[in-house]
Amino acid sequence: MFTGSAAVSCIHLAVCSVFCFTITYQELFIRFQLPREVPDCKPEIPKGTIGELLAGDTDPLMQKLLKVMETEEIWRSPDMNETQLATILGTNTKYLSMSIRKAGFANYSDFINSRRIDEFLRMADEGKITSVQDAFFIVGFRSKATALRCFRKRTGTTPSQYLKFTGDI
Numbered sequence: 001m002f003t004g005s006a007a008v009s010c011i012h013l014a015v016c017s018v019f020c021f022t023i024t025y026q027e028l029f030i031r032f033q034l035p036r037e038v039p040d041c042k043p044e045i046p047k048g049t050i051g052e053l054l055a056g057d058t059d060p061l062m063q064k065l066l067k068v069m070e071t072e073e074i075w076r077s078p079d080m081n082e083t084q085l086a087t088i089l090g091t092n093t094k095y096l097s098m099s100i101r102k103a104g105f106a107n108y109s110d111f112i113n114s115r116r117i118d119e120f121l122r123m124a125d126e127g128k129i130t131s132v133q134d135a136f137f138i139v140g141f142r143s144k145a146t147a148l149r150c151f152r153k154r155t156g157t158t159p160s161q162y163l164k165f166t167g168d169i
């Protein structure tokens with residue numbers, strides 16, 4: 001380019017083109033290859049919903065929280081936050097977060113997202129899922145990326161792999 005020579009410009013153009021085609025090929029055909037082996041059995045999902053797992057919990061605040069979660073289905077609202085939930089329960093965020101941690105969850109988000117994943121799994125087992133993204137929005141996730149991360153954390157697999165095992169896809 002700096003020499004003004006047509007031959008050097010052609011060589012430069014050829015090298016750049018080969019580089020671009022190589023990177024494109026790697027991105028399309030090598031990096032994004034699906035794994036060839038498919039597991040033979042349905043992935044192991046932790047048994048029981050949050051309510052069943054915490055049924056023996058004697059913390060009155062947690063019992064009140066579970067009752068509100070089931071009757072009002074507040075977990076479906078993507079706008080619900082810890083402060084609003086504490087107000088509904090008649091407590092403050094400090095006691096609420098302590099109760100959630102004592103029940104075995106990292107924080108409020110972990111607790112609420114676990115409930116959303118439980119509902120997604122229930123819908124999948126009943127065959128009510130036509131679109132994974134729509135189902136995630138129905139159960140209260142605002143972001144598909146967050147939903148996928150939480151689903152993988154809880155189940156160890158992706159929603160599409162899980163749905164293949166349940167026979168929905």
